[in-house]
Amino acid sequence: MKYASFRSLLIATSIPVLTSALAAQDEKVLQFGRETFTSCSLCHGADGRGGKAGDIVMAPSLHDSAFVGSSPEALVAIILKGIHKEDDKYLQVMVPLEEALNDEQIAAVSTYIRNDFAGKKGVITPRFVKKVRSEFKSRTTAWKRKELEQLLARLEAGSLISNLRYSIYEGHWEELPDFSTLKPSQTGKIAGNKLTLNVVENSQRAFAAVFEGDLTLKHSDDYEFALWALNQGALIVDGENMLVTKGENAASITTATEKLEAGEHTFKVHYLFNGGKARLALSMTSKTLGEINLGDRPISNGKNKKETDYPPIVLQPEHGEAIVHRAFLPDEKPRAIAVGYPGGINLSWNAGTLNLAQIWRGPFLDVAPHWNHRGSGSQPLGGPRLAPANGMPFQILESLETPWVAFSEAKIKYERDTANPQKQITFDIEHPDYQFVGYRLDEKRFPTFIYRYRSLEITDTFAPATLEGQDAIVRTLKLQGEPEANLYLRICDTYSSDKEVKENEWITTDKLSIKLEGALPLARKSTEQSEILARIEKPGEIKITYRWLAPRKTSSPDTKPSKP
Incomplete structure (x- = not known):
């Protein structure tokens, strides 16, 4: 069985700031960068030498890159603005990340890459990243290779x-x-x-x-x-x-x-x-x-287009096949995988949380923002976007009073680089109980997502449906292996009724009806959330159906589909 590898659009490079040795605080920054780099390693390789899919090279090696061990400003500029793809030497493209990554994330991942792949000691600070971000703020397109060569030459020449x-x-x-x-x-x-x-x-x-x-x-x-x-x-x-x-x-x-x-x-x-x-x-x-x-502002004639001047590029499924699109999406963690199914049913599944993130109806995606100006990611169309259960799907609970931990996160202090040295920055880290394997496509290009949770291997499949005249998505989870004691699956985190929930019966939430088959649901409430859980006691198949409560609204006439 072959699994299609998930290839994150985060492609990291690096930038320097001078220090003599890595202290305890620097080790925290390195750990932050190491965790952030996991989203980059599937393209650049865990060792930074460039990932491969057979004979296809995914992305360049970071070890022999002229930018990793040279000019700091050029490296930040690449991360912020991306690189225009001019040939087929590499399968992936370096997309602009200025909207997706904050200064702390860029600083940390750059410190890690520079330290491990170029032997360059020292910590890159968010303050330095912020300075470069401001310097290239007016640039609205990705770098071409010739421009990068010129940029590096200028920076190596020093101040003019x-x-x-x-x-x-x-x-x-x-x-x-x-x-x-x-x-x-x-x-x-x-x-x-x-x-x-x-x-x-x-x-x-x-x-x-x-x-x-x-x-x-x-x-x-x-x-x-x-x-x-x-x-x-x-x-x-x-x-x-x-x-x-x-x-x-x-x-x-x-x-x-x-x-x-x-x-x-x-x-x-x-x-x-x-x-x-x-x-x-x-x-x-x-x-x-x-x-x-040579000044503090760019030459301008006042005729620059705004991002809103560009028409939408609507990505829409055709010929009865689904479209799988990997890009940054609003209100989501970085590793989103969007899927548009025939008939106008859409979802996003996140390879970071290993779970369904959002569902929506109507037109699929406007990908124009992904290519225009700063590359702010793709924009879901249609709507509204609904999130049945945010965060990771499985958790072992000591008791039903144990709160659900939705996201795997850590905190770090940039003590030397902030006005408030006690300020903590939260960032995502890979959860030790989860491992994303990839996904496979069937004959209609419908994806099945595969991951592991502790001793279980799980497949997660979705299919659009019409039930009782309403749009629906049927989700099938297959669990292989022996579940551990007190293992629960979170079905919904927006339940507000006092009614008892039962297997094979519709459960009404805010804008969805949900039916669970193959496991017994239970509702619990706390001061922070109301949610529906299912206790997992044996391997097998669990089916969750999400059905919209209201009819679909007519699509906007200006969202004309473009061929993918």
């Missing part, structure tokens, strides 16, 4: 601008003044060596400014400079006036190209602002380095 200073002149001029005849009202150094208007105390008033510093280039090349300004701006390199831009009523961009030799250069930016809202940005582009923003 140094000794950046500013002078502010109060007053109103129609044209850029002769600054040599004026006395500045304010002067200073810019710590980040980025062109910025933050140094102006009140940018609403009219003023003029001079920014000057040193430009260090490691490559002789043709460099195109672009200056964006409202109202007037000028760029002077090595004492020569390179370009002037004028935008009297709206910000304007002017470009100029100059052949510059490797070495040290001086540059100045003159700026004139006559009221409204000040705008100033500068970029530099070359073949060796690509485009670099």
Whole structure:
């Protein structure tokens, strides 16, 4: 029997911050990263050398990656924005993870990979990840390989601008003044060596400014400079006036190209602002380095599309077959597997909790958000989405007063990197009693999910149905092995009635009717939850049917299906 491997879309890389040795706190970060990497290992391999499915290579090795042991900023940028798939060398694609992973998760998994696969000691901090996230916030597409090469070259070259200073002149001029005849009202150094208007105390008033510093280039090349300004701006390199831009009523961009030799250069930016809202940005582009923003904001002409401007890409089953789609879904743990069945019955099953997560009716998924802008995952259509029983399905209870533990989680403190050193961060870890095996597809591509719980091997299968004129899903759980004492299966966590529950009878919850066959149900209540459990005393087959209470609403006319 062959099982289709679950391939998580989390593909990890790494980033550094300098420390000398791993202390006790660092060991916690490594453990956090090790647990997070379990979602990445099915593609990159547990040893980081790249997973394989037969002769097919799933993802590249992390041991010989130029990014694992080199620039920290480039590695974070890859994790955040992903890599555009340009060939078929690897089966998987590096998707953008900026919406799926927080700064603590990226920092921890990067520390682990860098330590174990590149021999680089030191802890990557969430503060560093946050800085890089902010730096590339405006980027809306995945990296191409050429862009990554340019990015790495830029970062290895170090800071291009140094000794950046500013002078502010109060007053109103129609044209850029002769600054040599004026006395500045304010002067200073810019710590980040980025062109910025933050140094102006009140940018609403009219003023003029001079920014000057040193430009260090490691490559002789043709460099195109672009200056964006409202109202007037000028760029002077090595004492020569390179370009002037004028935008009297709206910000304007002017470009100029100059052949510059490797070495040290001086540059100045003159700026004139006559009221409204000040705008100033500068970029530099070359073949060796690509485009670099020399200021604290990107060059923009105000015509960037918003994510909502893109039409939906509706994924919908066809030809009587199901669609299995692995992506990040809203309100779910990361390892979601969405399944769209013929007839408009849909569900998501989570390989982290090993359980049914959500069910919904109507159109299946809009996958446009997965590819547009930051890659925020796919969006379930239709609805509403219902979650019969959140979290892990099985648990051994000492008594019926023992609370249900739905998720396998741990906590960690980033004591050295937060304003509140007592703040704890919760993260998911693999539960020792569970092991995901994979799934297989039948002739209609309906999946059967396979996993182990302690001594049991369990298969979990679903089929759409119509019962008494209402939409339904019939779920079949098959248990092989001997159950341990006091083992329970959670059927529902939204039960609110006082009625007794019985096997083979419909149990009404908020928006579903549920029927259990093959085990005896029992309802229990506590101050926190009301739930229906089934005591598991022998192996065999358990059937759970979920039937909607209300008729299905008509689908929205603008959700036209696209072929998968």
